[in-house]
Amino acid sequence: MKLNNKKLSMDEFLKIRKEILSSYITGSDPLLDLDQAVEYLKNVPNHKNMAYVLNKAGQEGRTLVQPRAGTPILKEHIELMKYLEQAGADLLPTTIDSYTRQNRYKEAEDGIKESERLNRALLNGFPAVNYGVENCRKVYEAINVPIQARHGTPDARLLAEIIHAAGWTSNEGGGISYNIPYAKNISLVDSIKYWQYCDRLVGYYQERGITLNREPFGPLTGTLVPPSISHTIAIVEAILAATQGVKSITVGYGQCGNVTQDIAALKTLKIKTEEYLHRFGFKDVDVTTVFHQWMGGFPNNEAEAMGLISMSATVAALGKATKMITKTPYESIGIPTKEANERGIKASKFVASLLKDQQFPHSEELFREMHQIEIEIDSLMDNIIKAGKGDIASGIIEAFKSGIIDVPFAPSKYNLGKILPARDNQGYIRILEFGNLGFNDEIKEFHKSRIQERVDYEKRTFSFDLTVDDIYAVSMGSLIGRKQNK
Amino acid sequence: MKLNNKKLSMDEFLKIRKEILSSYITGSDPLLDLDQAVEYLKNVPNHKNMAYVLNKAGQEGRTLVQPRAGTPILKEHIELMKYLEQAGADLLPTTIDSYTRQNRYKEAEDGIKESERLNRALLNGFPAVNYGVENCRKVYEAINVPIQARHGTPDARLLAEIIHAAGWTSNEGGGISYNIPYAKNISLVDSIKYWQYCDRLVGYYQERGITLNREPFGPLTGTLVPPSISHTIAIVEAILAATQGVKSITVGYGQCGNVTQDIAALKTLKIKTEEYLHRFGFKDVDVTTVFHQWMGGFPNNEAEAMGLISMSATVAALGKATKMITKTPYESIGIPTKEANERGIKASKFVASLLKDQQFPHSEELFREMHQIEIEIDSLMDNIIKAGKGDIASGIIEAFKSGIIDVPFAPSKYNLGKILPARDNQGYIRILEFGNLGFNDEIKEFHKSRIQERVDYEKRTFSFDLTVDDIYAVSMGSLIGRKQNK
Amino acid sequence: MNTIVIGVIGADVHAVGNKIIEYTLTSQGYNVVNVGVLATQEDFINAAIESDAKMILVSSLYGHGEIDCRGLREKCIEAGLDKIILYVGGNIVVGKQDFKEVEQRFLAMGFNRVFPPMTKIESVLDIIKKDLEEYGKNTFD
Amino acid sequence: MNTIVIGVIGADVHAVGNKIIEYTLTSQGYNVVNVGVLATQEDFINAAIESDAKMILVSSLYGHGEIDCRGLREKCIEAGLDKIILYVGGNIVVGKQDFKEVEQRFLAMGFNRVFPPMTKIESVLDIIKKDLEEYGKNTFD
Ligand code: B12
Numbered sequence A, B: 001m002k003l004n005n006k007k008l009s010m011d012e013f014l015k016i017r018k019e020i021l022s023s024y025i026t027g028s029d030p031l032l033d034l035d036q037a038v039e040y041l042k043n044v045p046n047h048k049n050m051a052y053v054l055n056k057a058g059q060e061g062r063t064l065v066q067p068r069a070g071t072p073i074l075k076e077h078i079e080l081m082k083y084l085e086q087a088g089a090d091l092l093p094t095t096i097d098s099y100t101r102q103n104r105y106k107e108a109e110d111g112i113k114e115s116e117r118l119n120r121a122l123l124n125g126f127p128a129v130n131y132g133v134e135n136c137r138k139v140y141e142a143i144n145v146p147i148q149a150r151h152g153t154p155d156a157r158l159l160a161e162i163i164h165a166a167g168w169t170s171n172e173g174g175g176i177s178y179n180i181p182y183a184k185n186i187s188l189v190d191s192i193k194y195w196q197y198c199d200r201l202v203g204y205y206q207e208r209g210i211t212l213n214r215e216p217f218g219p220l221t222g223t224l225v226p227p228s229i230s231h232t233i234a235i236v237e238a239i240l241a242a243t244q245g246v247k248s249i250t251v252g253y254g255q256c257g258n259v260t261q262d263i264a265a266l267k268t269l270k271i272k273t274e275e276y277l278h279r280f281g282f283k284d285v286d287v288t289t290v291f292h293q294w295m296g297g298f299p300n301n302e303a304e305a306m307g308l309i310s311m312s313a314t315v316a317a318l319g320k321a322t323k324m325i326t327k328t329p330y331e332s333i334g335i336p337t338k339e340a341n342e343r344g345i346k347a348s349k350f351v352a353s354l355l356k357d358q359q360f361p362h363s364e365e366l367f368r369e370m371h372q373i374e375i376e377i378d379s380l381m382d383n384i385i386k387a388g389k390g391d392i393a394s395g396i397i398e399a400f401k402s403g404i405i406d407v408p409f410a411p412s413k414y415n416l417g418k419i420l421p422a423r424d425n426q427g428y429i430r431i432l433e434f435g436n437l438g439f440n441d442e443i444k445e446f447h448k449s450r451i452q453e454r455v456d457y458e459k460r461t462f463s464f465d466l467t468v469d470d471i472y473a474v475s476m477g478s479l480i481g482r483k484q485n486k
Numbered sequence C, D: 001m002n003t004i005v006i007g008v009i010g011a012d013v014h015a016v017g018n019k020i021i022e023y024t025l026t027s028q029g030y031n032v033v034n035v036g037v038l039a040t041q042e043d044f045i046n047a048a049i050e051s052d053a054k055m056i057l058v059s060s061l062y063g064h065g066e067i068d069c070r071g072l073r074e075k076c077i078e079a080g081l082d083k084i085i086l087y088v089g090g091n092i093v094v095g096k097q098d099f100k101e102v103e104q105r106f107l108a109m110g111f112n113r114v115f116p117p118m119t120k121i122e123s124v125l126d127i128i129k130k131d132l133e134e135y136g137k138n139t140f141d
């Protein structure tokens, strides 16, 4: 079946649904009956509904705080969630383990058992599919803020069914953003279809008066991704979602480290997403933003990590992100303890609260960078739309195939993997090698000249070395991987 | 003897010196012989000379990191200094205990003994006068970066003699900034005279080719001090110091919390200090700046404190302060352990290093605030100069007496204590009650209207309540003490 | 109207909390006599005698509290203030110490109540009221 | 030219370190065979057999390393790779655990060297060189 950007009919939806629910034992739970699920979701109060809470924060110009967390043993996961709520999390996550993300429910089951036996976590998250609706509801019921599934699952259809029916009012991901950085062999056509289904499920509930939130995963590989590339993917996923009836979308972005570029990115993310949604005919979608604290390699020292976290929070707050995803002082080591997670939350929330009445002032430099990001997005979007002959779904497939859009360091073979990013002399992320990226010559010239400035300054050559040095730089305390730093 | 701003003659200087050295036993140390001291200081290498290191950082646009620390037992103090250097401090302090600050050397002596007996610190700093030159040299020799005395001593003449002769290349303080916030009954005429002496001592060394650094204490009471007031005092102290022959001056400022106001303050601090030094005929003074991380009440939670510290560091770095004084996660509790101090250093240094190639962009809002601070300084300086009939020393005395210049919350009876600060609706520090402050009507109108905006927004009244709420606010996680927060 | 003497003991100049305590207790209707910062034990005692105070509220922020407060209770008794209620609060010792221990040390010195860092004056108004109501039930010697 | 097989084991997609390891070892003159992310034990073993490799350098970042690595040594032996040197590194277990213990667990599984988080590939080049020089001195069974 060819892929295109059309709303799944009710028949198609229900037909796929049947298959999905029978793909694993927890899919046969009667609680997955749609009428029952609607009934349950109708009782979710506003303060536990992600769409409502984010929309309100967006209107008030506040920046909410959400950690990442998930652990395999149910009882402990519930404790963890309560603890993080207590610590000040405005929104809760549940990070799903990596076997579930690859639909390897059998291995996840083993992981649960082993973890219980050894009484230590052998899975890196909460295997929600294995636990099923009833147990997921226990998590939802134990807490007083909205909860969201956060994962990296190309085929999250069963997961989406289970978590929404359990009262989890948001699902992170998308056919592109949960494939390209998270898979190697899964075709983009497939993953986009899978996510059309996830979005359609949200649309189904929307038709019954229940607004659930969807959040494309902004940071992608978290490694030197230029804002225009991740923004373009977020915009495409927002359009795909809106097409299936989603009305509350949170577009995301991972901190790049140059403060002005980050704030320009946050502002253009909202502006351009709304602009393209309007262009595609979606005028009643609530768009909010999420800022991911530094997504690349972290420093090892815990105080330094706290410095980085709080500096990220400063940028998120001044840039008026609707929410930020917090990191922890253990980031470079491993999954954090709940206490370490708490420290990331508390520091971030303190900064956000302190800066709530302030904004990053408008400046020429900011406008220049916003303009730059905007023309890059337009260039990419034009090429994508052209490639799909007007259909954004087939357009993005073609664009990935030919490298019109290309994500640095992505593991997927459906990503061309030809572009190389590097920082310029002020630490802005620019592009060194374009591959077939859908940038016009003027934009390419701009990028080249900015990197040239740095190369001249450091008296070194244009090469992959720049990229490697920049990848290591932050974990070693610099933003730019200067030659003399070695 | 009447006070005026004139360089002490060599005779006067040596006459006072004799008295000073005989005021306490450690003053009679032969190492205090000026020729010997000059010889010793000549051997201080550049990398251990505060003036050199700051000047270099200033030229490179880097922001150095300096903690506060001092403990009464010599051996432990040396360990502490080495530890903090190891932790990454670019510059070292030695915080002097409060008895020494009040010249109560007998009580300091008891404090040393008691501390040694109980093996825990009963003094809040290092009693350098009691220890004398030889021991202070041990501290200097144990480390590889510049070291500075930091205190709060109205009469620091003996202290200055001892620390400089021991190779400590900088002394914090000033006749105003180490009196008004640090004393109750000591006359300003006296303390300015005492500090003319301290400056003259530095001038003496300067004449022999040794550049030492002097640093007026910028934050004053650390509590809602409007930038123009602390800047004006810093400028006056810079002029007083330059008059005695000081050539390396670091003017300081305590973070107020509104990012734009802080950056505007940092920029105008350097600009206006240089401008007035030039006007007064001092064209060869190196002016650098120091940013004090939040000087008011801190949050109790350590992660929140780390958030505040790192947010402060972000502002210092983007504002291109030459150095920043770091706080620690124990700030609200008590003198930090060395490990807690290390955490403040590491987080701050990480942020400074990450942002070293970036600046806060120029913007209208920034320029507007810079302009505001500048006209306020000019208004205050005009009035001070007028009050002194051209002599800045007698001018500042008159200005304090009449309240032309007035420091909020200062304990000194030589400060009128009539002004009340409060935040406006964006968190800028403004003035609610002017007393006799030397502001023209236009400036007063501006302040009132900005606070009015907040008062209207919060539907409350113009009163001391605003100030009280703002004092508590940061320690409770807000910048502005909003009415509804209670 | 009950009188309370407040002040900051020793070589301590932390004036902000002191001004807020004065403001807060005054608005609660107490007669507040503020000996200010850099106050000696004698300053507190003389003010208490002159104003017939029932309570002395000592602040110490800068860390030397332990040295500065020793003997205050004894001097009060000598001066005939045998019923006076003594409070101490602020950051009364150097550094972060186990508060239980610190409390014991100050109770042993004769203070009636000892408060940990960050105890806002607003949060102890009830206790002050209650203790003043019970003033006189105990004499200290 | 010595051949080293590298890859990221299990359901793990962390690709960045893997690309850097490939780049670094290649510029050191090794013949690098990269089985990429999401690699199974069989992927590593087949690549090692085909390329006649002397070393397998397993990365695991996402935390499931302990489950994913079990049995690798045994399978190598079964496949006739009885001399192959096995390294593992990255963030090989879930969370912050005592590294000494973690190392023991992986040594017991038959790895020759186990590296803690944040060990940059650049910092182990000497060890790799030395171990390759001594290749063949040990057989594992
Ligand atoms: C970027 C990143 C991502 C990106 C990866 C993009 C991509 N496809 O590559 C994204 C966002 C997709 C991601 C996803 C996930 N991640 Co991740 N991720 C990171 C992060 C921040 C940086 C990794 C990185 O690229 N570093 C830079 C490279 C150059 O360094 P490196 O990978 O460490 O490799 C070097 C060394 O380790 C060493 N090395 C590596 N292997 C070996 C082997 C040997 C023998 C030797 C000697 C040396 C060696 O050499 C390499 C080059 O110098 C780390 C935390 C950190 N380090 O700060 C977390 C981290 C690895 N991720 C983690 C987790 C849990 C996940 C997720 C499960 C959850 C989530 N956050 O969504 C998913 C897992 C998906 C999956 N199935 O694998 C955890 C692992 C926890 C644990 N082990 O306890 C970490 C540690 C973060 C944390 N503290 O929670 N992640």
Ligand code: B12
Pocket (backbone or CB within 6 Å): B068, B095, B097, B098, B101, B124, B151, B152, B181, B182, B219, B220, B221, B222, B223, B295, B296, B297, B298, B299, B330, B331, B332, B333, B334, B335, B336, B409, B410, B411, B471, C011, C012, C013, C014, C015, C016, C017, C018, C020, C021, C057, C058, C059, C060, C061, C062, C063, C064, C087, C088, C089, C090, C091, C092, C093, C094, C095, C096, C115, C117, C118, C119, C120, C121, C122, C124
């Ligand atoms: C502002 C400040 C200063 C200003 C003070 C200006 C002035 N003249 O007032 C300046 C910069 C001058 C200063 C100087 C010094 N300070 Co100071 N300062 C602070 C700071 C940051 C805030 C204090 C404050 O104003 N808080 C706001 C007010 C409203 O709160 P408060 O003072 O705590 O008072 C409230 C409560 O404590 C309580 N309370 C107070 N007393 C009592 C008594 C009773 C009975 C009760 C029930 C309640 C109560 O009610 C008050 C109102 O709600 C604190 C740390 C902190 N708290 O974050 C350090 C702090 C108090 N300072 C400290 C030190 C060491 C010094 C110096 C020695 C060194 C230095 N930094 O230069 C000098 C000492 C000078 C001297 N001789 O006293 C230490 C004390 C350490 C310790 N005890 O172990 C602290 C804790 C910082 C630290 N962690 O090192 N400081």
